[in-house]
Amino acid sequence: MARTGLKKPGLRVLVWLGVIIVALTAVLAGGTMAGKASWAPKLALDLEGGTQMILAPKVEGGSDINEEQLNQAVAIIRQRVDGSGVAEAEISTQSGRNVVVSLPGTPSTQTRDLIQASADMNFRPVLLNGAGAAVPEEARAPEDQLPKPTAEPANSSDTNWITPEIYRQFEALDCDNPSQDKQERSDPAKPLVTCEPASGTNPAIKYILGPVEVKGSNIVTSSFQLQQGAQGAVTNEWAVNIQFDDEGTAKFKEVTERLNQFYVAAGGESGTDPKAQFAIVLDDQVISAPRSLAVITDGRPQITGGFTEQTAKALSDQLRFGALPISFEIQSEQQISATLGGEQLRMGLLAGMIGLLLVVVYSLFQYRALGFVTIASLVVAGILTYLAIAILGWTENYRLSLAGVAGIIVAIGQTADSFIVYFERIRDELREGRGLVSAVENGWKRAKRTVLASKAVNLLAALVLYFVAVGNVRGFAFTLGLTAIADLIVVFMFTHPTLQLLARTRFFGEGHRFSGLDPKRLGAVPLYRGAGRLRTPEDRPAVAVRAKNAGAAAEAERRMTIAERRQAQKQEQLAGSSKSAAKENK
Amino acid sequence: MPSFATFGNELYTGKRSYNFVGAKKIWFIIAAVAVALSILIPVAKGGFNLGIEFRGGSEFTVSNVKTTDATVGEEAVTDVVAGSVPRVANVAGTTMRIQTDKLTDDETLRIKEGLTTAYGVTDNEVTSTFVGPTWGADVTKQALIGLVIFVLLAAVLMALYFRTWKMSLSAIAGMVVTMFVTAGVYALSDFEVTPSAIIGFLTVLSYSLYDTVVVFDKIRENTAEIDASTRRTFAEEVNLAVNQTLVRSINTMMVAILPVGAILFIGAGLLGAGTLRDLSLALFVGILIGTAATIFVAAPMYAWLRQNEPDLVKQAKRVEQRRAAAERTTAPAEPAQA
Numbered sequence: 001m002a003r004t005g006l007k008k009p010g011l012r013v014l015v016w017l018g019v020i021i022v023a024l025t026a027v028l029a030g031g032t033m034a035g036k037a038s039w040a041p042k043l044a045l046d047l048e049g050g051t052q053m054i055l056a057p058k059v060e061g062g063s064d065i066n067e068e069q070l071n072q073a074v075a076i077i078r079q080r081v082d083g084s085g086v087a088e089a090e091i092s093t094q095s096g097r098n099v100v101v102s103l104p105g106t107p108s109t110q111t112r113d114l115i116q117a118s119a120d121m122n123f124r125p126v127l128l129n130g131a132g133a134a135v136p137e138e139a140r141a142p143e144d145q146l147p148k149p150t151a152e153p154a155n156s157s158d159t160n161w162i163t164p165e166i167y168r169q170f171e172a173l174d175c176d177n178p179s180q181d182k183q184e185r186s187d188p189a190k191p192l193v194t195c196e197p198a199s200g201t202n203p204a205i206k207y208i209l210g211p212v213e214v215k216g217s218n219i220v221t222s223s224f225q226l227q228q229g230a231q232g233a234v235t236n237e238w239a240v241n242i243q244f245d246d247e248g249t250a251k252f253k254e255v256t257e258r259l260n261q262f263y264v265a266a267g268g269e270s271g272t273d274p275k276a277q278f279a280i281v282l283d284d285q286v287i288s289a290p291r292s293l294a295v296i297t298d299g300r301p302q303i304t305g306g307f308t309e310q311t312a313k314a315l316s317d318q319l320r321f322g323a324l325p326i327s328f329e330i331q332s333e334q335q336i337s338a339t340l341g342g343e344q345l346r347m348g349l350l351a352g353m354i355g356l357l358l359v360v361v362y363s364l365f366q367y368r369a370l371g372f373v374t375i376a377s378l379v380v381a382g383i384l385t386y387l388a389i390a391i392l393g394w395t396e397n398y399r400l401s402l403a404g405v406a407g408i409i410v411a412i413g414q415t416a417d418s419f420i421v422y423f424e425r426i427r428d429e430l431r432e433g434r435g436l437v438s439a440v441e442n443g444w445k446r447a448k449r450t451v452l453a454s455k456a457v458n459l460l461a462a463l464v465l466y467f468v469a470v471g472n473v474r475g476f477a478f479t480l481g482l483t484a485i486a487d488l489i490v491v492f493m494f495t496h497p498t499l500q501l502l503a504r505t506r507f508f509g510e511g512h513r514f515s516g517l518d519p520k521r522l523g524a525v526p527l528y529r530g531a532g533r534l535r536t537p538e539d540r541p542a543v544a545v546r547a548k549n550a551g552a553a554a555e556a557e558r559r560m561t562i563a564e565r566r567q568a569q570k571q572e573q574l575a576g577s578s579k580s581a582a583k584e585n586k
Numbered sequence: 587m588p589s590f591a592t593f594g595n596e597l598y599t600g601k602r603s604y605n606f607v608g609a610k611k612i613w614f615i616i617a618a619v620a621v622a623l624s625i626l627i628p629v630a631k632g633g634f635n636l637g638i639e640f641r642g643g644s645e646f647t648v649s650n651v652k653t654t655d656a657t658v659g660e661e662a663v664t665d666v667v668a669g670s671v672p673r674v675a676n677v678a679g680t681t682m683r684i685q686t687d688k689l690t691d692d693e694t695l696r697i698k699e700g701l702t703t704a705y706g707v708t709d710n711e712v713t714s715t716f717v718g719p720t721w722g723a724d725v726t727k728q729a730l731i732g733l734v735i736f737v738l739l740a741a742v743l744m745a746l747y748f749r750t751w752k753m754s755l756s757a758i759a760g761m762v763v764t765m766f767v768t769a770g771v772y773a774l775s776d777f778e779v780t781p782s783a784i785i786g787f788l789t790v791l792s793y794s795l796y797d798t799v800v801v802f803d804k805i806r807e808n809t810a811e812i813d814a815s816t817r818r819t820f821a822e823e824v825n826l827a828v829n830q831t832l833v834r835s836i837n838t839m840m841v842a843i844l845p846v847g848a849i850l851f852i853g854a855g856l857l858g859a860g861t862l863r864d865l866s867l868a869l870f871v872g873i874l875i876g877t878a879a880t881i882f883v884a885a886p887m888y889a890w891l892r893q894n895e896p897d898l899v900k901q902a903k904r905v906e907q908r909r910a911a912a913e914r915t916t917a918p919a920e921p922a923q924a
Contacts, residue, residue, distance in 0.1 A: 046861070052677060075724045093718030094645070100717070118714065264787045300826070337654075337676035348862050355845025362840055402861045403782045406849060410789060410869055413842025414796065417834075421800060424594075424834045431598055450803040453747050454796045460743060461736050461792040468732035471725045472781045476788060478733075 010497030017380070017493040024387040028394075035330040035392035041386070043104065044088050044401035044475075045338075047345055053115070055328040056098060073099055075326070077115055078470055088401055088475040094467040099328070102336060104399050115328070121216030121319070123252070124209035125157045125259060126193060126289055132175035132204030140171050156210035156276050157258055161191040166208060169193045171286065175204035186284050188212035196286035202306070205474060209279050209284055213255045216282075218248025222319035224312035227304055231310040238307035240316045241300065256301070259292035282318055296542075338513050344402055347504055352409040359412060369507065370516030373498055374419045381415050381483075381490040403472070404479050411483035414458070415549075418487040421454075422447040423516075426499070440503045444496055451491055458484040471527025594833040600826055607825040610886035617763050617883050624770020637778040638673070638687050639721040646684040646695060646714045647677075652706035659684045662700035666693055671778060671860065685717060687778075701907040721781050729784070733791070737761075740795055747799075749807055752891040757798040760884030762874075764794040768872040775867060783864040790872025797838070798880045804831045805885065812901060816908040820822045828881055839877040846870050 012024040015177035031037030042048075074091050077099060090102040101115060127540050146164040153160040175195035186192045189211050198204040220243045227239040244252055259276050266273035279289040290303045303315070304490030359378075363371035385408060400408075425447040429439035465473055502508045508515045596602035628634055650660075656674040663672040663686050673685040682705060698712050703710075720875070737758065745754040772783065796902065805827040812820055820920055850866035892898055 049675070052683075070718075071722065071724070074722060078724065090720045092642070092720040092722075095715045096718070107775075107918040334677050334681075335679075337656075339673045339675045344860060344862065347852075348849065348854055351849040351862070352845055354852055355848030358844040358848060359841050362837075362844060366837055403785050403865055406782075406865045406869075407785065407789065409845045409849065410842070412845055412871070413838065414793065416841040417796075417800070417838040420834055420837045423621065424831070424837075427594065428598060428830070431595060446807065450800055454749075455805055456743060457740055457795045457799055458792050460739055461788075461795075464736040464739060465729070465732045465788070468735060469725075469729045471721065472785065473729045473732065473788065476785045480789070480792065574889060 004425050008484055010500030013493050013497040021383060024391065028387060028390050029270055029392050037390065039390060041389040042393035042399045044105040044399035044404065045090055045102055046401050047338050049336050049338040050102060051102065051107055051333060052102045054094065054331045055099045056331050057328055074534065077101060081115065088399060088472055098331065114217055121282045122188065122212040123279055124212055124279050125255065126207055126274045126279050127157070127162060127191065127210050128170065128208040129274045130206055132198065132206055134174035135171040154257065156213050161210055162208055166191060166193060170206065170208050173206050175206045192284065194284055194286060196289060207279060207289065209281065214251045218244050219319055220245050222316045225318040235368060237304055238312035239302050239304040240307065240318055240319070241302050241342055242311050244299035252299060252301065253295065253297050256292045256296045260295050261295055263292055265365065282571050287318060288315055334473045345405065348402060355409060359416065368516035370423060373495060374416060375420055377490050377495045378412060378415060380494045384486045384489060385483060388486065398478060399511040401475065402473065407476065407479045408483060415483065415487040418451045418497055421450050421490065422495065426517065427576065430517060436503045436517060438510050440499050455484050455488055475496065597829045597832050601827065603829050603897055605825065606828045606881055607821045607886045607889045610890055611880040621763055621774060622768045623673055624766045625632045627770050628773040630707060631773060632722060634773055634779045635776060637780040638685055639687060639781050640719050640779065642716065642718045643685055644689045644714055645717040646698065646701055646712060648682040648701050648705045648707055649711045650707055651682050654682065658704040659701065662704040663697055664698055666696045676722070713757045744799065746829045748802060753802050753888055756884045756888040756891060757795060757802065759887055760798050760879040761794045762789060763883050764876045764879045765791060767875045768868060771871045772868055776862055777867060780861070780864045782861040783868050786868025786872065789869060794876035794879065795883050798884045799826060801835065801880050801885060802829050805888065813897065819902040819905045821889045821893060824885055828885045835877055835881060839873060842873050843870060846873065
């Protein structure tokens with residue numbers, strides 16, 4: 001490069017690319033130092049091995065699981081696992097009875113809980129609540145002050161459900177130090193004494209709940225979003241939305257009609273009547289107990305209050321994946337080795353290297369010195385992809401399988417295609433007789449459209465498959481999208497700026513024999529063609545504009561064609577001895 | 587021998603031209619025959635050879651093994667069922683898990699014996715059970731839904747970008763030919779269909795449309811002002827665009843196929859069956875066919891779809907008149923068009 005200085009086109013963009021790479025490296029370095037990320041990309045089950053869990057499904061009521069339920073269970077678990085990243089877990093059935101889940105690496109407690117989480121979710125009205133700690137022996141209510149049912153309970157919110165026995169159980173319950181013993185699954189027709197475990201800054205709370213009113217299987221779906229204010233403006237409050245089916249809608253309407261009366265009677269916002277609350281109970285534990293602020297008639301309640309993005313997502317996931325009347329028990333959890341030997345990866349990488357070498361040789365043969373730009377661009381694309389994979393491995397639990405490695409090797413072809421399209425356009429412009437600087441600019445303008453349109457197809461495939469498909473296909477979509485984006489960044493921020501700079505060097509600008517952009521080799525038609533005639537670049541050789549007098553137009557065209565042919569012939573004869581024909585912009 | 591650059595120049599100026607559009611009948615017949623064969627081959631062979639991931643299979647568990655070498659387990663299976671691709675993994679220290687395709691009772695017993703000797707364990711330390719597919723119906727269903735949505739959206743995207751649904755239709759037709767023929771060749775190879783192969787097909791699908799968009803963009807550019815030109819007819823402009831992008835097509839295909847070919851012939855050749863072989867075969871065939879389908883199917887089909895539009899018929903007439911006029915005023919030695 002002859003001169004430097006930020007005034008040169010392209011240099012600024014290259015600096016920005018450098019900033020992006022440094023920033024990504026810094027993010028990864030930070031994550032590595034914090035012990036959360038690693039420099040090496042994470043590997044998937046087939047290459048690294050992981051953990052194999054055998055889950056025994058348990059159907060409510062203790063009957064045997066049938067095939068349909070088993071398939072449903074597999075689908076639900078796949079959804080849960082996919083929901084926690086793109087790790088490409090393997091899920092299958094065994095002996096028509098168990099579900100086998102194989103996960104790469106060691107699954108986090110969070111993932112394990114999510115898989116195991118039984119789907120026994122329901123909604124119960126709150127009868128009484130209290131601080132999480134057990135009431136000290138001496139402070140407990142004396143025998144004669146215990147609440148005594150006076151009549152048969154009329155509905156689920158009736159305090160007549162609280163018997164002395166249940167009240168004693170409530171007093172003794174210690175939610176600050178919950179016992180780890182496995183409890184029998186509660187009876188949905190009876191009241192339940194249970195905890196809402198402490199989370200974040202919220203202390204644990206204990207509850208006496210009425211019988212089940214709405215079942216989790218009545219939930220169609222759930223989502224979370226920033227709450228909309230009265231004017232439709234987005235507020236900073238996170239909210240969780242639930243959508244019930246018809247049965248759930250009817251029941252939930254009935255419940256909220258009753259609960260809302262307690263809410264209004266207790267004085268609305270400032271009221272403290274626990275009976276205005278309904279509890280969302282998962283696995284017999286309260287995950288949230290919102291108050292019923294309004295009667296919900298459309299089956300689409302929204303839960304708000306003190307959510308962060310994470311807690312809103314967690315609750316929404318629990319609600320969405322919770323609607324399955326099957327629970328799972330982990331029968332065994334074992335380490336499992338890679339199903340593909342390290343040999344497969346080594347051979348794959350070796351073959352990939354040989355393939356890349358062939359690409360390098362081919363590029364240099366085809367594009368001479370310009371081939372080095374291709375190679376440098378592929379290197380930059382490689383660095384970006386590598387950094388992205390390592391960072392996404394940390395944040396999204398993205399793992400490379402052998403198929404993913406092969407996919408990235410294949411992406412070389414499509415990445416290189418952007419350059420090939422671009423270079424061929426530049427050559428076309430040179431053939432039209434432009435100087436290199438303007439050929440680069442004009443070629444880019446045209447190539448940009450093509451590159452964007454074609455990459456849009458790839459990105460579309462990646463997006464659709466990522467959001468619709470599950471399992472391996474989802475992992476594939478992720479890799480496809482990743483390489484397409486890396487490719488766009490490289491062609492816009494590296495290849496084009498580099499060519500802008502190179503076009504101003506003598507080697508390329510004057511079309512050296514080995515530059516790959518030698519106008520003579522490309523059979524260029526110069527803009528200035530003697531006899532005082534100038535041809536504008538837009539005026540393609542031998543494209544006649546339609547005129548009223550077709551004969552005259554044809555005549556004009558014909559002459560031009562001959563002139564051009566002769567010129568071209570002369571060019572060919574003189575090739576190798578005459579000086580560069582393109583003098584524009586020099 | 588003329589250099590590749592000269593070849594490119596001649597294609598660009600139209601001095602050298604291959605008649606892709608004009609000979610469309612031949613290409614369409616070849617494509618139709620290839621698609622028909624691709625449908626017949628799997629039918630004749632009794633469907634695709636689906637792997638354990640799709641159909642489920644048998645699983646052997648060998649406890650307290652003397653060695654955790656995976657290859658002895660693989661051999662124990664391949665000795666009984668030649669050509670199968672067992673998946674062997676080491677579970678929790680001294681247990682081996684061997685998964686195979688569905689087996690007959692006889693095969694199961696013989697593999698069990700083989701595993702007992704291979705791992706130096708007693709009879710009751712080898713147990714077998716049936717495992718379900720990891721790529722179940724739910725995965726296939728979601729993948730298919732995704733595909734349909736993608737193809738529809740891609741068709742809309744292309745129709746909007748190119749401002750004509752005829753390009754969308756031609757591109758999709760080229761893609762369909764590519765997919766059928768690739769699947770047919772895969773079936774012919776008798777390789778097992780594994781998730782890797784499916785991933786390969788999906789890559790081919792997106793590559794095929796991608797490749798067509800690149801060529802069609804040049805066609806769009808060349809035919810943008812067709813009304814105002816009497817130089818070439820529409821079909822000739824389309825043909826010129828394909829010729830002008832031919833160097834690009836060849837270069838891109840070569841660059842894409844070199845790494846894939848290396849994996850297929852070197853990697854898979856050394857390793858035999860497995861993920862790499864399945865994926866690279868699907869890709870190798872798909873990229874070749876996809877590039878060819880753009881040139882021989884998609885582009886001629888587009889020209890064919892539009893050739894009867896009134897405006898273009900008129901334009902073709904004008905080109906003819908102009909040429910006839912040129913004929914009258916010049917010596918016949920001058921070729922009027924490429």
